[in-house]
Amino acid sequence: MTEKTKNSHTDKNKIIDGYISYILETGSEPVSVFKFTKDMKMKEAVFYEYFSSFGAVKKAVWELIFDNTIQALESQEIYQSYTSREKLLGFLFTWIEELKNKRSYLLAVYGNVSLKNQSYPSELKGFKAKFKDFASGIVNEGKESEEIAERPYLTDKYQEAMWLQVMFVFRFWLKDDSPAFEKTDAAIEKSVNLAFDLMGRSAIDSFVDFAKFLFQSK
């Protein structure tokens, strides 16, 4: 790494950390970038070098969490030998661990936001895109190993479904009050099992196939 990129890296992280601690300490967003950078003893222009607004910082927090998760996952030797189901499980368990480090911040920002329907806060976009990339990897692998049944139209929607599941887990975790978030662990385990049982080849496929056959051979 050159001197320059290293520096920029720390500046960027400094802004993110500064922003998080500001929220944690005051419970609200800084009034302006000017005020924020002044408190950080930093030039306002440095902030704009990396972020256009506070929204962009929030977005970066999500992406940072995602990147850390993937890094932690890939550092485990066994990860490569996981099945698709286990990969998704592994992702969610590691992700929740990463979230735990920032729980207060996340609660402060999203504790009262209803994360329902299509109205996800816009700062999730970057994370969503990255996750869907990751998820399509899982789906493709799953199709290859026949863990996931190929179904026209539906299969393309699986990434989207997994994203909804990630949001479900996040909501569940925010409200979880069990010791060590044990209930979230159970929720992940059970929901992923259900999802993969549904995506796998099942009676419904045979039924559709049979119905199609009857219809066509009439």
Next chain:
Amino acid sequence: MTNKINEQQSIPVSKVQRAAKFISTGAKVGGNYMKHYAKKVVNPAMTKDELHRNNATDIYDSLSELKGSALKVAQMMAMDKNMLPGAYQDKFTMAQYSAPPLSYPLVVKTFNQYFKKGPENLFDTFTTSAANAASIGQVHKATKGDKVFAVKIQYPGVGSSVKSDLKLVKPFALRLLNMNERELDNYMEEVEEKLLEETDYKLEVIRSKEISQACSHIKGLNFPKYYEEMSSARVITMDWMEGKHLKEWLQTNPSQEARDKVGQIMWDFYDHQVHQLKQVHADPHPGNFIIQEGDELAVIDFGCVKVIPEEFYSGYFSLIKKDLLIKEDELDQIFYDLEFISDRDSAEEKNYFKNTFKEMISLLGKPFHVDTFDFADDNYFQMIFALGDKISNDKMFRKSKQARGSRHGLYINRTYFGLYNLLNQLQANIKTTKPDWIKN
């Protein structure tokens, strides 16, 4: 049991009616089943919990946790044996908590949570899928150096769901046991306490160590070594015990001598615990024992340990003496202490219940009345069922709105029924040793 088929052919009509009743109750509360079976249809590979069910096939197991007074346990046996469908057994045992097996990523996560290391760092090898199902978790086989370990891992959130699960079971229990709510609550507390203990793996390690040390002198009885540094609230590491489960072992057609030997070790183990230690492994379940080379017995699960209070102990076992030579007023006192009768009973009720309890206890105490007892004797078990049946259809009991029998009796009865039942499966002839003060 060997004569299961015969008995099923002679189910009295009333029992069938009762069964039908449970099924209708079941339909209301039984959304759970639907889900469970639906899942099975979708994924036939789920038969892993067949393991649990095998573990749970033993009759006493099914309702024992919810059972009330000494008496109703007999009733339970009759019910269990003849008609309780397997699904209900699931419902009432710890097996219900065991859901589908834990995925390997969750195992890794659990390890990281408690040891800050993954299983692959802690051991040389670690099986990614479970080698065995435990009551509320699963067992993995691991090795390090030349040692082989059994690592038991608990499903997350089991502890916190005990309360709500028991609530779910309550309507069934009320119906099944003919008890009123207050009565049941008394026992439910005891059950809840024990179930919560069962989810506390730290406690289990401590108790396992205590009991295995205290019983180390019994010949032919083996315990795994427990490794505290590799155990935590949800993980237990112990030695892997080689051997066969009871059913497997019985399939090898062991000689009578071998069966007597194993049965005797079991009896000695319980005799020592109940009468010397005053705390007992209250879950004599075939899954908790392994029969090893040389017809030795290994005990592998100490999740459920009942500490026997002194007052209860002396009262309960003084009733087991062959000839009740105790004076009438002393006997009354014992019955009061054990909560078989109370001041709220009329004189007629008192008399009636006292006699019934005496009859039952002398029946249950029968193995204690002789020097050697043949547990292969199915007639004996038939007598217990018959009595249980009589009681469960008895007007006086149905009318009675009171809890009968101390809550401590719950697990002691369960223990003895479990033990008798295991010995019956073994078809063993046992020297029924007992402390001197019980001998006549």
